[in-house]
Each structure stands twice: as C-alpha cells, then as structure tokens.
Amino acid sequence: MNDKKSRDINSTTTNAKNVIKTITIVSISIIVAIVSFSTTSSSISSVPMALAQQTDNNTTTTPTPTITLTDNAVQVNATEINGYKWQINGQFNPDLRMLANTAYTFTVQNPTDSTHELRIADSQGKDLATSGDIQPGGSGILNFKTNMTSSGGGDMLRYYCQYHPDLMKGSIQIVNQ
Numbered sequence: 001m002n003d004k005k006s007r008d009i010n011s012t013t014t015n016a017k018n019v020i021k022t023i024t025i026v027s028i029s030i031i032v033a034i035v036s037f038s039t040t041s042s043s044i045s046s047v048p049m050a051l052a053q054q055t056d057n058n059t060t061t062t063p064t065p066t067i068t069l070t071d072n073a074v075q076v077n078a079t080e081i082n083g084y085k086w087q088i089n090g091q092f093n094p095d096l097r098m099l100a101n102t103a104y105t106f107t108v109q110n111p112t113d114s115t116h117e118l119r120i121a122d123s124q125g126k127d128l129a130t131s132g133d134i135q136p137g138g139s140g141i142l143n144f145k146t147n148m149t150s151s152g153g154g155d156m157l158r159y160y161c162q163y164h165p166d167l168m169k170g171s172i173q174i175v176n177q
C-alpha cells in the first residue's frame with residue numbers, strides 16, 4: 001500500500017516534470033518561430049526597397065541635359081527617334097540657359113516627314129517668338145532677344161513645337177553673363 005502510494009507520487013512528479021518540459025519546448029518553439037518570422041518579414045520588406053532604389057537609379061541615368069547657349073547662332077533639328085524631339089546643339093530636348101540681353105538666331109532644319117514650328121513662350125504661356133511653319137525637308141529661322149535681367153530659378157521661359165507640344169519641348173532659364 002505504501003509502496004503503491006509512493007509509486008503514485010513518483011509518477012505524479014514525473015508527469016509534472018514532463019508537463020514542464022513540454023511547456024518549455026513549446027515556448028522555445030514559439031519564440032524561435034516569432035524570431036524567424038520577423039527575420040523573414042524584414043528581409044521581405046527590404047526587397048521592394050531595393051527594387052525602388054533601382055527604379056530611381058534607372059530614371060536618373062537619363063536626366064534631361066542642360067546646355068548654356070554661349071553662341072548667338074543656335075542649330076536646331078527636328079528629329080524622329082522614338083517620337084519627335086527637338087535636337088539643339090546636338091542634345092535632345094535639352095533645358096536651355098540663355099544669356100541675358102543677348103540676340104539669338106535659331107536655325108531650324110526639318111528632315112522629318114511632318115510640319116514643325118519652333119516657338120518660345122513665357123511662363124504664362126504667351127508666345128514671344130516663332131519660326132513659323134517649317135515644312136518637311138525645309139528650314140526656318142527663329143530670332144529671339146533675351147531681356148536685360150536673369151529670370152532666376154522661378155520664372156522660366158520654355159520652347160516647344162506648335163504641332164507636338166508634349167514631345168518637342170524644354171525649359172529656358174535666362175542667366176546673367
């Protein structure tokens with residue numbers, strides 16, 4: 001009788017030990033699961049960031065060129081390479097810096113099969129100068145004299161094509177000599 005009771009106590013103790021052991025193992029498993037999940041989710045969230053950075057890099061590899069027109073004579077071509085673009089002194093749709101108080105002559109060649117017209121407008125959209133229609137295979141002249149003062153950063157002029165204003169265009173900043 002005593003022997004059985006003692007065995008019962010022993011077996012109860014063993015059962016209790018097993019329960020504690022099981023709880024410990026389950027707890028450790030949960031902790032391991034949480035840690036590995038958070039590690040996985042942080043490495044997942046870093047993937048889109050890397051992709052976004054790469055996309056940024058891709059867009060910044062083809063920035064709009066900026067050229068300063070130091071010569072009064074400017075050579076302009078209408079081009080058709082993946083859509084119509086102005087080519088000015090060798091650059092496609094460049095942003096221009098023009099010297100204040102300077103008279104420029106833009107000579108425009110049109111080797112494409114469409115009519116183009118080079119225009120310069122102020123920041124309110126008011127046209128300041130135009131080449132007139134330039135037929136396929138033809139050429140034209142746009143004369144434009146800049147103001148005395150620089151336009152600074154905010155008040156930009158722009159150039160564009162009357163027929164393709166969304167494709168053939170760029171900004172113009174007037175700078176002091």
Ligand SMILES: [Cu+2]
Binds near residue numbers: 115163168
């Ligand atoms: Cu055009």
